[in-house]
Amino acid sequence: MSTSESRVFLIPLDTSETDDRTAFSLETVLAHRAYHLMEAFSDSELVGVKLPYIEDKNQLNADLTILKALVNSLRKAGKNPFVCDTSSRHIDKKANAVEHMEIYHRKGISYETAGASFAMLDGISGGYEFVDTSPVDKSKVFLAGELPNIDGLIIFSTPSPSGSSCCKGSIFNMGIGLASRKGKIQLYSKSGPQVNAKQCYLCRKCIYICPCGAISRGEKHVIINYDKCINCGKCVDLTRFGGISYKWDTSRDEFMRKMHLNARSVQNLMGKRLLFCHLIKKSHYSGDIPCNSEEFSFKQAVLVSRDPVAIDQATMDLFSEDPGFDPGFNSESLDQAVEMGLGKRKFKLIPIAY
Numbered sequence: 001m002s003t004s005e006s007r008v009f010l011i012p013l014d015t016s017e018t019d020d021r022t023a024f025s026l027e028t029v030l031a032h033r034a035y036h037l038m039e040a041f042s043d044s045e046l047v048g049v050k051l052p053y054i055e056d057k058n059q060l061n062a063d064l065t066i067l068k069a070l071v072n073s074l075r076k077a078g079k080n081p082f083v084c085d086t087s088s089r090h091i092d093k094k095a096n097a098v099e100h101m102e103i104y105h106r107k108g109i110s111y112e113t114a115g116a117s118f119a120m121l122d123g124i125s126g127g128y129e130f131v132d133t134s135p136v137d138k139s140k141v142f143l144a145g146e147l148p149n150i151d152g153l154i155i156f157s158t159p160s161p162s163g164s165s166c167c168k169g170s171i172f173n174m175g176i177g178l179a180s181r182k183g184k185i186q187l188y189s190k191s192g193p194q195v196n197a198k199q200c201y202l203c204r205k206c207i208y209i210c211p212c213g214a215i216s217r218g219e220k221h222v223i224i225n226y227d228k229c230i231n232c233g234k235c236v237d238l239t240r241f242g243g244i245s246y247k248w249d250t251s252r253d254e255f256m257r258k259m260h261l262n263a264r265s266v267q268n269l270m271g272k273r274l275l276f277c278h279l280i281k282k283s284h285y286s287g288d289i290p291c292n293s294e295e296f297s298f299k300q301a302v303l304v305s306r307d308p309v310a311i312d313q314a315t316m317d318l319f320s321e322d323p324g325f326d327p328g329f330n331s332e333s334l335d336q337a338v339e340m341g342l343g344k345r346k347f348k349l350i351p352i353a354y
């Protein structure tokens with residue numbers, strides 16, 4: 001293999017085969033000494049498997065089988081694996097660790113089904129963060145607070161072919177999924193928190209909770225001083241009746257750049273102790289785009305790589321088999337990822353069948 005290309009292993013998902021067979025193939029690939037995949041964690045002990053974004057509507061049967069195969073592979077390699085995630089960016093059903101666990105409980109994610117215990121990487125309400133300096137442009141990057149304390153991560157993603165942003169694969173899961181609450185907010189909101197005058201009844205709670213003294217009492221509603229505001233989101237979390245809310249107004253270009261900067265910081269922090277796994281299933285193709293999944297023609301597969309750009313590129317190439325998928329914007333996005341040193345777009349696809 002040329003050093004200008006990265007390896008991406010592909011285990012086809014044939015719907016006639018059982019999930020157990022796919023899991024067996026995945027564990028075999030990961031344990032294979034010639035493939036050097038587990039070498040990512042040679043000096044690691046505590047290795048997390050970072051979950052993809054999971055909602056109530058997701059079907060998780062195959063995902064759990066693959067998740068458990070990743071955990072089993074780490075355990076067999078003598079590691080101490082755990083399953084992990086971070087809070088979502090704003091008030092919804094996963095805004096804190098407690099709500100997170102409730103969803104996982106409803107979806108059947110437990111020690112038995114995942115094979116390991118679960119830990120939040122950003123504290124009980126998403127506020128536990130590690131502030132890093134970007135190795136790319138020296139800007140501040142806000143990541144989950146536990147990242148410096150763990151020894152390695154498998155980034156487990158369930159990409160879907162969304163033509164509007166990116167493939168929601170490894171770079172997305174690192175750049176957004178491992179940001180702290182503040183980091184996530186800054187990805188999506190340029191203008192910061194906004195007071196909704198009609199919904200503020202001047203209870204003053206947000207004035208007390210703001211860590212920067214950025215909120216003061218106005219005549220009819222509170223006022224935010226943007227020179228002091230650090231965009232932490234605490235006031236928005238507090239004002240459940242909408243007195244303060246976010247405008248999600250970051251442009252697509254800014255969003256992608258920040259996502260790549262975050263992902264590059266995670267990579268810089270973790271060094272080589274990262275591995276990437278994609279589960280590509282038609283049932284993940286929902287949410288952004290209303291669809292009848294029967295119409296889509298891309299291959300279903302499990303992909304594994306040590307290169308987040310290569311695995312995202314391989315995923316988009318698979319999605320491109322679907323005539324309804326427009327990869328135009330995504331292509332530019334991966335060029336930026338390469339420029340920032342996240343990995344290589346050129347890859348060698350290694351099909352595996354056991």
Ligand code: SF4
Pocket residue numbers: 199200201202203204205206207222238239242243244
């Ligand atoms: S924005 Fe909400 S929390 Fe702040 S004073 Fe108004 S009602 Fe109270």
Ligand code: SF4
Pocket residue numbers: 193209210211212213214215224228229230231232233234235236
């Ligand atoms: S986002 Fe944070 S810093 Fe800004 S006003 Fe709200 S609580 Fe204060």
